[in-house]
Amino acid sequence: MVAGRRARTLFLHGLAGKAAVWDALDLPVAADKPELPWHGMADPAWSHLPDPGRIVVDVVTPGHDVVVAHSLGANLLLECYADGRVPPRPTVLLCPFYRPAPADFDWPAISYYLNEFHRTFTEALRVGETARFPEAKREWLARALRDQVGPYGWTRWFETYLRTPFLDLSRVDAPVLVVSGVDDVAARPDDGRALAKGLPRARFELLDGCGHFPMIEQPDRLAALVRDFLDEHWS
Numbered sequence: 001m002v003a004g005r006r007a008r009t010l011f012l013h014g015l016a017g018k019a020a021v022w023d024a025l026d027l028p029v030a031a032d033k034p035e036l037p038w039h040g041m042a043d044p045a046w047s048h049l050p051d052p053g054r055i056v057v058d059v060v061t062p063g064h065d066v067v068v069a070h071s072l073g074a075n076l077l078l079e080c081y082a083d084g085r086v087p088p089r090p091t092v093l094l095c096p097f098y099r100p101a102p103a104d105f106d107w108p109a110i111s112y113y114l115n116e117f118h119r120t121f122t123e124a125l126r127v128g129e130t131a132r133f134p135e136a137k138r139e140w141l142a143r144a145l146r147d148q149v150g151p152y153g154w155t156r157w158f159e160t161y162l163r164t165p166f167l168d169l170s171r172v173d174a175p176v177l178v179v180s181g182v183d184d185v186a187a188r189p190d191d192g193r194a195l196a197k198g199l200p201r202a203r204f205e206l207l208d209g210c211g212h213f214p215m216i217e218q219p220d221r222l223a224a225l226v227r228d229f230l231d232e233h234w235s
Helices: 044-048 053-059 072-082 107-115 118-127 135-162 189-198 219-233
Strands: 007-012 029-032 066-070 091-094 176-181 202-207
Touching: 007 053, 007 072, 044 135, 053 072, 066 072, 072 091, 072 135, 091 219, 107 135, 118 135, 176 189, 176 219, 189 202, 202 219
Parallel strands: 007 029, 007 066, 066 091, 091 176, 176 202
Antiparallel strands: none
């Protein structure tokens, strides 16, 4: 990394997440961790407009040397890179959603992501500060989060996923580290692997024993990966 200056790093959380999900990461960076409009139990008004990518455009500044983004945040950032609204820079994409061809989406996939949408929130509650709660309470909270996100929030997320085959990945010419978890019930490891393969300068890391929230489940391992990435690419 540059001598005498820490990388100014922007952290973008996923749908129904919160800025605090990054707190366990021990990184030598100047961190910006905004609470994004789609945070947990947020007012769903953010999803009533058709372009949530505009929020990413507003929070990523020329002063951000590096971006680390998770789930929906990762996908919106990738889309803004690919359509030229945000200049690419060294980036870590955690558990992104990606399919390289329209035919990769079928009716069973849509049924799974619609009817089992709450499972992602169940996983978050299992590994976070709510892990101490009884399972029945965590399940209730997961469904409450799903209901708070609502049909519009789900639609904005799934629209972003459906657009991934049409992204011009050749425009994302900065180094990218793509990280997926073997046990992710939301973003398949194959999604991350295919995305890294399609990007010009990407590397893929698959974390054993990890699901959709590596910054909570394996913060030390993730921090080591990010530090190595910074040492190699931020200068």
